[in-house]
Each structure stands twice: as structure tokens, then as C-alpha cells.
Amino acid sequence: MQIIFYDKETTRLKSEKKGTTILETALKHEYPLYHLCGGNAKCTTCRVYVSDGISNLSNRNEREQLLADRKGWPSEIRLACQTEVFGDIGVRRIIRDNKDLKTVTSESKSSKTGEECFAVILFLDIKGFTSFTESNLAYDVVFVLNRFFHEMSEPILNNGGEIDKFIGDGILAFFQISNAKGSKQSQEEEIQNLKTETMKSAIRACLRMFDQLQKFNIEMKDRFNFTFDIRLGLHAGNVIYGDIGHSEFKSQTVLGDVVNVASRLEALNKKTNTRFLVSDVIYDTIGKLLSIDKKVITKLRGKSDVMKAYSVIGFKEKDSILLTQQYFDQLNTKYPNWIHNYENNLETFRNKNVNLENSSASNEGDLIPLLQILESIVDKLGNPKSLKKEISKLANHYNMLSIPRENFSKLVPVLLNTLEDTSSELWNHTISLVLKEVWTDITIQLLES
Numbered sequence: 001m002q003i004i005f006y007d008k009e010t011t012r013l014k015s016e017k018k019g020t021t022i023l024e025t026a027l028k029h030e031y032p033l034y035h036l037c038g039g040n041a042k043c044t045t046c047r048v049y050v051s052d053g054i055s056n057l058s059n060r061n062e063r064e065q066l067l068a069d070r071k072g073w074p075s076e077i078r079l080a081c082q083t084e085v086f087g088d089i090g091v092r093r094i095i096r097d098n099k100d101l102k103t104v105t106s107e108s109k110s111s112k113t114g115e116e117c118f119a120v121i122l123f124l125d126i127k128g129f130t131s132f133t134e135s136n137l138a139y140d141v142v143f144v145l146n147r148f149f150h151e152m153s154e155p156i157l158n159n160g161g162e163i164d165k166f167i168g169d170g171i172l173a174f175f176q177i178s179n180a181k182g183s184k185q186s187q188e189e190e191i192q193n194l195k196t197e198t199m200k201s202a203i204r205a206c207l208r209m210f211d212q213l214q215k216f217n218i219e220m221k222d223r224f225n226f227t228f229d230i231r232l233g234l235h236a237g238n239v240i241y242g243d244i245g246h247s248e249f250k251s252q253t254v255l256g257d258v259v260n261v262a263s264r265l266e267a268l269n270k271k272t273n274t275r276f277l278v279s280d281v282i283y284d285t286i287g288k289l290l291s292i293d294k295k296v297i298t299k300l301r302g303k304s305d306v307m308k309a310y311s312v313i314g315f316k317e318k319d320s321i322l323l324t325q326q327y328f329d330q331l332n333t334k335y336p337n338w339i340h341n342y343e344n345n346l347e348t349f350r351n352k353n354v355n356l357e358n359s360s361a362s363n364e365g366d367l368i369p370l371l372q373i374l375e376s377i378v379d380k381l382g383n384p385k386s387l388k389k390e391i392s393k394l395a396n397h398y399n400m401l402s403i404p405r406e407n408f409s410k411l412v413p414v415l416l417n418t419l420e421d422t423s424s425e426l427w428n429h430t431i432s433l434v435l436k437e438v439w440t441d442i443t444i445q446l447l448e449s
């Protein structure tokens with residue numbers, strides 16, 4: 001029985017005993033085969049590609065199967081330390097030198113070694129940025145671009161998106177759907193719901209970018225006598241996602257045709273005189289929720305098929321999160337003193353309802369300004385993970401003000417009454433219903449924090 005290693009030279013290793021692993025035979029003959037974890041199915045450095053005699057090998061054991069499933073290996077990729085040999089085979093080492101080893105060890109530090117997933121891809125570009133660079137100092141250009149990227153990235157991150165990279169004066173971002181759990185049928189339903197929710201989040205992020213841009217432009221007009229506009233393209237589908245680059249300079253990147261289409265949609269805005277184009281894939285899934293002002297039928301550069309694209313101007317029905325964020329934008333601009341009214345009303349509430357002598361308020365830690373916490377909560381409404389952190393800061397703040405948990409739900413009317421009294425011009429039936437719904441949800445999370 002022999003194991004043939006095909007490399008620059010072919011090496012034939014004899015094995016007497018059936019059931020010996022590939023690694024054991026290699027070690028016995030002092031044939032160089034990396035095995036960083038000592039043969040425990042943990043490092044993948046011993047993996048080989050089986051070119052001949054695959055039927056002469058043991059089936060994958062549980063540990064190997066687990067790794068193979070996680071990495072998506074085909075049946076020909078085997079762990080030499082776990083694979084027993086029962087006849088002649090031919091293999092190739094996958095990790096052959098230190099450079100390969102560096103690549104694989106930097107892969108193992110990351111959880112993204114290459115996977116296919118469904119994602120919504122967002123491309124953003126600044127319109128006419130070149131004229132700004134031509135008429136301003138390099139220092140100002142870099143400063144403004146960094147500020148711009150910060151303002152535009154916040155809505156992406158606050159709605160569950162991730163920044164892939166900043167490209168010149170543009171941004172490539174994506175919103176990935178997480179894995180569905182449960183039975184096959186419930187999984188399919190869940191995946192469909194996740195796709196819809198992810199697309200809605202991406203649209204909300206884009207609409208929020210236009211709000212941010214408006215605020216950003218007020219400052220830019222004042223400081224540089226210049227205003228910016230943006231163009232956005234959104235498409236969705238399966239992409240490849242992983243750490244790409246040099247072993248020491250890798251970044252997580254999305255690749256695939258979906259990314260190219262999103263980029264071309266963004267560029268198409270120039271021709272169609274639009275600002276925000278989404279693909280037919282997005283429109284077919286959530287089109288009925290969107291306000292569209294233009295439909296474009298086009299052939300994208302480098303594509304032979306005709307494609308439909310839609311110019312989005314907003315959500316058709318109210319989106320509670322977006323509406324709340326836009327309300328608070330206006331509130332902070334027009335009525336910056338509202339927070340003092342709320343702080344006063346909180347104090348009055350506490351004095352009426354809490355026996356301060358028995359209070360077990362914690363005085364540990366710094367008191368983060370209430371306005372800062374509330375603004376953060378409003379900004380992060382579209383990202384449950386980061387919202388949770390902000391909500392626990394609010395619970396802590398109330399605690400430091402000696403307002404016990406059992407009174408948290410009574411604070412909803414305190415806030416709403418303050419807002420209604422302070423911002424009478426912005427107040428209406430819709431905003432009062434939306435804020436009540438949103439703040440009740442926050443309070444439930446507050447009670448659970």
C-alpha cells in the first residue's frame with residue numbers, strides 16, 4: 001500500500017498497516033507535512049487534495065466533517081491527520097511552504113475565510129467632488145472627505161450594514177442576511193422575511209444618508225461655500241464574502257457580479273438624472289413599500305441583458321424608525337432646549353413618586369449626558385445590537401437619578417408630554433402615535449436590560 005505525494009517531485013511512501021492516517025505515514029518517513037495543532041483537527045494545516053484513490057480512504061469523522069462543513073470543502077479535501085488509508089492513494093499538500101502557512105494561519109484568526117451569502121450591496125459616490133478638490137487645499141480636502149465618510153457611514157452602521165471599503169470619494173457597503181434557523185420550510189419563510197427586512201434596512205440607510213447630507217451641507221456652505229450631492233446604487237443577491245489581501249493586510253471584502261451591478265447602477269444615475277437607483281431584484285421584493293419617481297429600462301455597461309432600475313424617493317407608508325429620526329433632527333435644530341425641559345420634568349416626577357430616603361441609587365461611574373444617550377438611541381433604532389448597549393446606558397442614567405426600574409414605564413408619558421409641550425409646531429397625530437410605539441418598545445427593552 002502506498003501514498004504518492006505529488007509535488008515538484010513525486011514521492012512514494014510505503015505504509016504497512018491498513019487504517020494508518022496519512023499524517024502518521026508522512027511523519028514516519030519524515031516527509032514534510034505541516035500539522036500545527038498536533039493532529040487534532042483544529043488547524044487545517046495538514047489538509048491535502050486527494051487526486052487518486054479517494055475510495056481507499058475512511059469516511060470523514062465527526063471532527064473533520066465539522067470543519068469541512070464550516071469551510072465548505074469538497075470531498076477531495078481531507079485532513080491528513082484524521083484520514084485513514086486502506087489502499088493506494090495520490091495526494092497533493094495544500095500548505096507547502098511558509099508563505100502558504102502564513103496565509104492559512106492568518107485565515108484561521110478570522111471567521112471570514114470565504115463564504116457565499118445573500119447581501120444587499122450599496123454603492124455611494126459624491127457628485128462633482130473633483131471640482132471641490134481642484135479649488136481647495138489638500139488638507140481641507142482630506143478633512144472634508146473624512147467628515148463626509150463619517151456622516152455617511154453612520155446610517156449604514158446604524159441600520160445593520162457594514163462598510164466594505166472607501167474607494168476614492170465613494171463607499172462600498174453591504175447588508176448581509178444572517179443564517180436562518182429551524183425546519184426547512186420555516187427556514188425558507190424566515191429567509192424571505194430576512195431578505196425583506198434587510199432590503200428595508202438598506203433603503204432606510206440610504207434615505208437617512210440624504211438627511212445627513214442636508215445637515216452636512218449647511219456646515220459645508222458656511223465653511224467652504226460648497227455643497228455636495230450623492231448618487232446611490234442598490235442591488236441584492238449572492239456574493240462571496242471573505243478576508244482578501246496580503247496575509248498581513250487583509251480586509252473583509254464582498255465580491256461578485258452583484259457588486260458590479262450595484263456599482264453600475266450608481267453610475268447610471270448620472271445618465272438618468274436621478275440620485276438613488278435600485279435594481280429590479282430589490283423592487284420585486286419590496287417595491288410595493290417604496291415611492292418611485294422614475295423607472296428606467298437599460299443595458300448596464302458590460303452586460304448583454306436589459307435591466308429595469310427604479311429611482312426611489314422614499315417609503316410609501318410611514319417608517320417608524322425614519323420618522324422618529326427625522327422628528328428628532330428637527331427637534332434638536334428648532335428646540336435645542338427640549339432636553340432641559342425633560343430633565344426638569346424627570347426631576348419633578350422623581351420628587352413626586354420616589355422616596356429618596358429609601359432609594360438605592362448607584363453613584364458609580366460618570367453620568368453620561370442624557371441628550372447624548374437619547375440621540376444615540378434614536379440613531380441606532382435600526383440596529384438592535386448596538387441599540388441594546390445604548391438602552392442599558394439609559395437604564396443606568398435613570399438609576400443614577402434615583403428613578404427605580406418599576407417606574408420606567410411611567411416615564412413614557414413624561415417624555416411624550418415634554419415633547420408635545422416643547423415642539424408644538426412639529427407635533428401631530430402621526431408623530432404622537434409613532435413616538436408612543438417606538439418609546440414603548442424602548443421601555444420594554446429598558447425593563448429587560
Ligand code: FES
Pocket residue numbers: 034035036037038039040041042043044045046047079080081082
Ligand atoms: S494537524 Fe491540525 S488539523 Fe490536522
